Amino acid sequence: MTTNLQAYQDYLIKEKNYSLLTVNAYLNDVLSFQEFLKINHESVALEEVVYPLIRSWIVLLVENKISNKSVNRKISSLKSYYKFLLRIKQIDVNPLLKHKSLKIPKKVQIPFSxxxxxxxxxxxxxxxxxxxxxxxxxxxxxxxxxxxxxxxxxxxxxxxxxxxxxxxxxxxxxxxxxxxxxxxxxxxxxxxxxxxxxxxxxxxxxxxxxxxxxxxxxxxxxxxxxxxxxxxxxxxxxxxxxxxxxxxxxxxxxxxxxxxxxxxxxxxxxxxxxxxxxxxxxxxxxxxxxxxxxxxxx
CATH class of the missing domain: 1.10.443.10 (Intergrase catalytic core)
Known part of the structure; x- marks a missing residue:
């Protein structure tokens, strides 16, 4: 795990008071994107990413039949990470600043009578x-x-x-x-x-x-x-x-x-x-x- 990711993990646990389950979910989403970069854009570090690269990851996820809800969750985790990098001055602009979530069809929940x-x-x-x-x-x-x-x-x-x-x-x-x-x-x-x-x-x-x-x-x-x-x-x-x-x-x-x-x-x-x-x-x-x-x- 990189120094920035370790610092992010500490931030989620100590400052955000997230449960270990939530922290692991956030980190796994970021690491999943990092793996995508490693395979498709080896020379690009997480801190150097621009939105088109994230967009290409989203397209890949959708093509692999990942639901819009799951894609949005992954991007939300990534957005949180980039907000953290912005906060600690590791980046100047959040690449997801203008990203719009994928539409999710609303499911009607049926309550108990x-x-x-x-x-x-x-x-x-x-x-x-x-x-x-x-x-x-x-x-x-x-x-x-x-x-x-x-x-x-x-x-x-x-x-x-x-x-x-x-x-x-x-x-x-x-x-x-x-x-x-x-x-x-x-x-x-x-x-x-x-x-x-x-x-x-x-x-x-x-x-x-x-x-x-x-x-x-x-x-x-x-x-x-x-x-x-x-x-x-x-x-x-x-x-x-x-x-x-x-x-x-x-x-x-x-x-x-x-x-x-x-x-x-x-x-x-x-x-x-x-x-x-x-x-x-x-x-x-x-x-x-x-x-x-x-x-x-x-």
């Missing part, structure tokens, strides 16, 4: 031991707060404020937000904290959600848990924490919540991010409209 959510709690008889209460709490937190998977995994004991009935969540770019808790969620949290005592390890003493061995849970564990529980009540192809977050937003909108409030609860920086959740509420609105308008009764 309110009935499917209810069925998860009715069909699955959660045991009253540590794992049963913890699993129920994970599903409950996703559906009643709309938090992201990484946000749930990184919750601390200090995140809970029982007196104000709120939860402090650390979102993207280390942005904090306060989410109100329902009484049922507050009650389940208290129940969980009692059984959690038997699993606590000193190294993870402030981590809220623990594995059965007392360690911090992983993203793959959370994904499998949601998929397993919802497989018994839903035929939807995708059953993930994000679908639960989507369901949270959609059900709030269906029941009269305004878009700005949902935006704040989700931790979105702009309304445009929240608007992707409105298609389902619009469908519900159309249904109510068709069934209720007097002109349609004739």
């Amino acid at each position: 309110e009935r499917e959510i209810e069925n998860v709690f009715e069909v699955n008889q959660f045991s009253k031991d540590f794992e049963g209460i913890r699993n129920q709490l994970i599903i409950e937190l996703f559906y009643t707060t709309g938090m992201r998977r990484a946000e749930l995994i990184n919750l601390k004991l200090s995140s809970i404020d029982f007196s104000n009935q709120t939860l402090k969540v650390l979102g993207k770019r280390n942005k904090e937000r306060i989410i109100p808790l329902l009484l049922c969620t507050k009650s389940l949290l208290k129940e969980y904290l009692i059984v959690r005592l038997e699993k606590v390890k000193p190294s993870f003493s402030d981590v809220l959600i623990l594995s059965k061995t007392g360690n911090k849970i992983s993203e793959s564990f959370v994904y499998r848990l949601i998929n397993d529980y919802f497989s018994s009540v839903s035929l939807k192809v995708k059953k993930s924490p994000h679908v639960l977050r989507h369901s949270f937003a959609t059900h709030l909108l269906n029941n009269g919540a305004d878009l700005n409030s949902v935006k704040e609860l989700l931790g979105h920086a702009s309304l445009s991010s929240t608007q992707i959740y409105t298609h389902s509420s619009l469908n519900e609105l159309k249904k109510v409209y068709q069934e209720s308008h007097p002109r349609n009764q004739k």
